[in-house]
Amino acid sequence: MQSEASIITTTLTQVVALAGGLGCLGWLLLGFPGKLSHATALRFALANLLLVVGVLLVLRRSDDVTPLAFWMDYWAADVLLIVGIACFRDGVNGLLRLPSSRRETLLVVAAFALVLALIPYPDVTIRKRGILFSITLALLVFRIAGDCLRQGDGQIARLPLRIVATVFAALGLALSVRGLGLAFWPETAVQLESTSVGGSIPFLWTAVTALLATNNALAGLVVAGLLQKIQHLATHDTLTGCLNRRALDERLRGAEERSRRGGGTFGVVMFDIDHFKRINDRHGHLAGDAVLQCVAGIMRDQLRDRGVIGRWGGEEFLILLDGADAESALATAQRLQSALATTVWQWKGESVPLAASFASDAAVAGRIDLQALDRALYRAKAAGRNCVVAVERAAPAVAAMSPAPAVTECCIEVPPPAEGPKTAS
Incomplete structure (x- = not known):
């Protein structure tokens, strides 16, 4: 049984690395030919890279914790995951041509890193850091969903925006449920995920699902924007911007x-x-x-x-x-x-x-x-x-x-x- 679990864990870890690597490479390829803003593409690629590194650090967690492992596998891992989602939000704002929310996002990330650093070594219990992580991440993904809903310059049709907003809202809802579970039913919640030890199969499934859902939703948003741009070029005079x-x-x-x-x-x-x-x-x-x-x-x-x-x-x-x-x-x-x-x-x-x-x-x-x-x-x-x-x-x-x-x-x-x-x- 242990061998079977180990095989599943190894396979899922490889899938996470593959999904994040392909996402990183895909966004870079979209950015360099000019089909997508270089800055937006780099933010999405960096987000995938940070999320994969964060997941791999989480998988290194064990009951035998040294001070270095504590700061790398617990503090740095969670901070990298938060920063990865923050990069996604920054890229979405650039893609939708919204006013920059970088100051607000940096404030959230800095507050999270500071509060997480207050959990002393060698406290590796999942409840405190899990509640803090879930609340912060839920806030960021809900903000991304809100950004998609308030986009109004007409560059992208409303239906794709609503679909992407629904994806991020679902992720935010799942994170909120996780935070509530850790706050009010800690024993049950810890048994369901067990991210305090390496090889958490539920955690890996969650990481794979989140990576695929996020990248596919944003890729769909980019494609919708390109199609709308092509349609605009087909129906408008390029010089004056009027209908042709x-x-x-x-x-x-x-x-x-x-x-x-x-x-x-x-x-x-x-x-x-x-x-x-x-x-x-x-x-x-x-x-x-x-x-x-x-x-x-x-x-x-x-x-x-x-x-x-x-x-x-x-x-x-x-x-x-x-x-x-x-x-x-x-x-x-x-x-x-x-x-x-x-x-x-x-x-x-x-x-x-x-x-x-x-x-x-x-x-x-x-x-x-x-x-x-x-x-x-x-x-x-x-x-x-x-x-x-x-x-x-x-x-x-x-x-x-x-x-x-x-x-x-x-x-x-x-x-x-x-x-x-x-x-x-």
């Missing part, structure tokens, strides 16, 4: 379908940057790229969550306004045109005014007439640029077909700003 033409077409078809089914409406605004070729010819194509980025940023700031903007082609953009009618679409176009016209763009110390010609329309019978919108935009250009032209539709005659849409000029004179122009660089 393909994604915009899909949004437009979806809005038309919803309008036909539900009877609602939506508006559109199309605009074209005035004298864009002149800017390219005079200042260069890098300046033209900067203008496109600047204009897209101004439009997003003005729209916020009230519309979706996409690059229709070249210097031409299209905005979808959900729930807008013709009047509100026109009002939005006027507001956007005024905001852009009162902005002066800076390029290498030279001030260049920005302006665009706008056209607006709203869906009729669940459909947008893009040709009529395009003609309205050309009319805005012909009317002197830097103005808004709305597509108006005459009421249909009784028992007659609806006439073709007519374009009505609605040019807006932009007064000079009262406090000087806004500056965009």
Whole structure:
């Protein structure tokens, strides 16, 4: 029986070392090609290394304890395990682009190491150090779960984040149960794990499960982030960050379908940057790229969550306004045109005014007439640029077909700003 237990212990120890080693190597490989931040990859790799070393030190524990073995196998082993989880948390914060929690984590680790050092040699009873270890580790993993739930920059979808949060919350719950068991039912808890002596099979199974669950959950999080990044690149213009033409077409078809089914409406605004070729010819194509980025940023700031903007082609953009009618679409176009016209763009110390010609329309019978919108935009250009032209539709005659849409000029004179122009660089 002893031989069988020894074989199981040796096998599980090898599995722990293999899982941690592969996790360390895997994170390093993900970091060096640039698929993952180097700093994040190194933290995850270091976490695996520290956890494996900590587990191996725990397995060296025995009843015959020297002062050196006491500090190495009891104090250092537990501290390394805590620091390993702390590295995981630091890496998760970097992966999710959250504010650094390093100060808080270091404070927790330092407090744990100090309190653990107060347990005098040769006291190797598991209860005191087990309660302290379980509480500290549970706090860290619960904090990781909370970090996953509060991530809100949209870099990673919510479902993978919730799955990872559930994994860490489960680990935290298990550690909490362990701490409570050692606090209130010490005899039963000690018999179940026996980590005070080498070759604890329950401890090894726990280590294997925790390593695999943590690394797999975080690897899934990284993959989810990469997939979302690929999807973003497939649907967004790389220069301006707006939707690209393909994604915009899909949004437009979806809005038309919803309008036909539900009877609602939506508006559109199309605009074209005035004298864009002149800017390219005079200042260069890098300046033209900067203008496109600047204009897209101004439009997003003005729209916020009230519309979706996409690059229709070249210097031409299209905005979808959900729930807008013709009047509100026109009002939005006027507001956007005024905001852009009162902005002066800076390029290498030279001030260049920005302006665009706008056209607006709203869906009729669940459909947008893009040709009529395009003609309205050309009319805005012909009317002197830097103005808004709305597509108006005459009421249909009784028992007659609806006439073709007519374009009505609605040019807006932009007064000079009262406090000087806004500056965009």
